[in-house]
Amino acid sequence: MSALVLSESLGTTVRQPLMRATGVSKSYGDTIGCLDVSFTLHPGEVIGVVGESGSGKSTLLNVLSAQLPPDAGTVEYDLRHRGMSDIFRLSEPDRRRLMRTDWGIVHQNPRDGLRMDVSAGGNVGERLMAIGARHYGEIRAEGLDWLAKVELDASRVDDKPKTFSGGMQQRLQIARNLVTRPRLIFMDEPTGGLDVSVQARLLDLLRGLVRELGIAAIVVTHDLAVVRLLADRLMVMRHGRVVEEGLTDQVLDDPHHPYTQLLVSSVLQV
Numbered sequence: 001m002s003a004l005v006l007s008e009s010l011g012t013t014v015r016q017p018l019m020r021a022t023g024v025s026k027s028y029g030d031t032i033g034c035l036d037v038s039f040t041l042h043p044g045e046v047i048g049v050v051g052e053s054g055s056g057k058s059t060l061l062n063v064l065s066a067q068l069p070p071d072a073g074t075v076e077y078d079l080r081h082r083g084m085s086d087i088f089r090l091s092e093p094d095r096r097r098l099m100r101t102d103w104g105i106v107h108q109n110p111r112d113g114l115r116m117d118v119s120a121g122g123n124v125g126e127r128l129m130a131i132g133a134r135h136y137g138e139i140r141a142e143g144l145d146w147l148a149k150v151e152l153d154a155s156r157v158d159d160k161p162k163t164f165s166g167g168m169q170q171r172l173q174i175a176r177n178l179v180t181r182p183r184l185i186f187m188d189e190p191t192g193g194l195d196v197s198v199q200a201r202l203l204d205l206l207r208g209l210v211r212e213l214g215i216a217a218i219v220v221t222h223d224l225a226v227v228r229l230l231a232d233r234l235m236v237m238r239h240g241r242v243v244e245e246g247l248t249d250q251v252l253d254d255p256h257h258p259y260t261q262l263l264v265s266s267v268l269q270v
């Protein structure tokens, strides 16, 4: 009997999953996006999804974040007042509320996650208003607090993100996502397209915030350095399937599947 089942039968505390994917598959005509993916994510846990271009990472992330319905399989999420629920069986307003209040999505391109014609403070503040905040002074104070957390100068609060550098935009996108204290964030290549030195600082910042706030995250990247730093667990994808999974350090230091061995060795050769 597994430890989990044993503890359940003994009535002791069992960690409730935050998200559970079961047999998730999605194809585009004859092309496989992802195939039969199953995993469980616990509160505060960070899972990295790696694999080469076209392996199905973005497809999986889009299904998990309710942006793309799967052809088969289920994605369940621990809703605050309803417990584990299939996200694709929720009504549209319920799903929108979940995405607005409990989830965040950090896009690779900050332009996809920010409103470029709204001030930096407004970008953060409007997320608070979307969950019911109304007091202007408090919203502005919280906005300034979050700009400081992501190391943006308070003097830029009224500037529009289109006047920011790529790294600054990405930090603002992170503030906009985290200000509502989501329980889960989805990140697609969060440091893609940034200079190496900017990437390192951003990763440090992200890691600190995710740990401090105890947020769970699913991070999709082809960059093993990103998951080494951020992820507790790894899933390695190839041709839409998960070919290997486990604790990040274990998978990267002692890869079992030949494809993972190739991925790891190709990075070491660089």
Ligand SMILES: Nc1ncnc2c1ncn2[C@@H]1O[C@H](COP(=O)(O)OP(=O)(O)OP(=O)(O)O)[C@@H](O)[C@H]1O
Pocket (backbone or CB within 6 Å): 028, 031, 032, 033, 034, 051, 052, 053, 054, 055, 056, 057, 058, 059, 060, 222
């Ligand atoms: N909208 C689409 N229409 C048709 N095929 C698609 C579509 N999106 C993805 N695919 C195909 O599905 C497969 C998986 O693509 P996906 O974008 O999920 O991979 P990925 O690992 O995220 O790649 P990348 O790292 O390049 O973003 C690929 O063969 C891709 O060509």
